Amino acid sequence: MQEELTQFQKNDVWKLVQAPKDRTIIDTKWVYRIKLDESENVVRNKARLVAKGYSQQEGIDFTETFALLLE
16 A cells, blocks of 8 residues: 555646535445466555545536546
């Protein structure tokens, strides 16, 4: 997870802004996956930060749909 966060900072993926008072903030969660080789040995642990888009309300929180996954 720390490796992913470091890459986000290194690649300037996001910027921190003030939350608008009239908008809902979308929560995020980490999704983990273990990558295995042919012999079932752990090759890499992967982590992805995904948005919990189900908390949005169309017309209030968004007007267009975008992918909710950061890679």
